[in-house]
Amino acid sequence: NAGVTQTPKFQVLKTGQSMTLQCAQDMNHNSMYWYRQDPGMGLRLIYYSASEGTTDKGEVPNGYNVSRLNKREFSLRLESAAPSQTSVYFCASSGFTEAFFGQGTRLTVV
Amino acid sequence: DQQVKQNSPSLSVQEGRISILNCDYTNSMFDYFLWYKKYPAEGPTFLISISSIKDKNEDGRFTVFLNKSAKHLSLHIVPSQPGDSAVYFCAAREGGFKTIFGAGTRLFVKA
Numbered sequence: 001n002a003g004v005t006q007t008p009k010f011q012v013l014k015t016g017q018s019m020t021l022q023c024a025q026d027m028n029h030n031s032m033y034w035y036r037q038d039p040g041m042g043l044r045l046i047y048y049s050a051s052e053g054t055t056d057k058g059e060v061p062n063g064y065n066v067s068r069l070n071k072r073e074f075s076l077r078l079e080s081a082a083p084s085q086t087s088v089y090f091c092a093s094s095g096f097t098e099a100f101f102g103q104g105t106r107l108t109v110v
Numbered sequence: 111d112q113q114v115k116q117n118s119p120s121l122s123v124q125e126g127r128i129s130i131l132n133c134d135y136t137n138s139m140f141d142y143f144l145w146y147k148k149y150p151a152e153g154p155t156f157l158i159s160i161s162s163i164k165d166k167n168e169d170g171r172f173t174v175f176l177n178k179s180a181k182h183l184s185l186h187i188v189p190s191q192p193g194d195s196a197v198y199f200c201a202a203r204e205g206g207f208k209t210i211f212g213a214g215t216r217l218f219v220k221a
Contacts, residue, residue, distance in 0.1 A: 042116070043214075045209065045211075050206075092153075099209060104151075104152075
């Protein structure tokens with residue numbers, strides 16, 4: 001019973017490097033989300049996908065791109081990482097009610 | 111501009127007493143509200159929710175109250191237990207998908 005699986009769990013990047021965070025869910029949910037969590041800021045929505053084939057910007061989309069590869073997978077890409085993107089990233093999926101979250105990816109940009 | 115605000119960063123309560131966590135919102139288009147609980151190094155987990163057409167929802171020790179005119183909701187935990195110590199996030203949803211979270215309140219329940 002995996003739920004929402006995120007990879008990797010930890011990552012250190014140098015400024016300017018790129019990387020993709022992967023997320024997959026096995027609950028047949030239509031909607032998927034990417035959030036970042038920073039101290040004192042709570043969870044801020046980066047991008048979301050209401051259904052396969054659609055993506056929309058959230059509260060803090062700058063510096064990120066997403067791909068809804070299929071119904072199961074929703075990836076987040078940092079094209080040129082900046083220290084301000086140091087954060088914990090959470091992927092989530094939902095049906096009609098609550099969202100289910102992955103364990104998070106702790107990303108450090110040096 | 112925060113649409114969902116949790117103005118208390120932390121709350122300390124004695125075991126067995128009531129914990130009240132508060133949340134305010136500004137967007138009148140929100141139609142569904144949720145509370146999540148988060149332990150360190152884990153993802154948030156769903157706790158309880160309420161639709162905008164209701165003013166109260168109860169699930170065991172947890173009750174959520176919604177005051178639409180004041181754009182305010184609260185989570186009551188009675189009785190509080192040490193295992194309830196965690197960060198609690200209030201969240202609000204618009205249009206069935208876009209869910210915005212507050213900054214969280216860290217609850218400490220003392221034994």
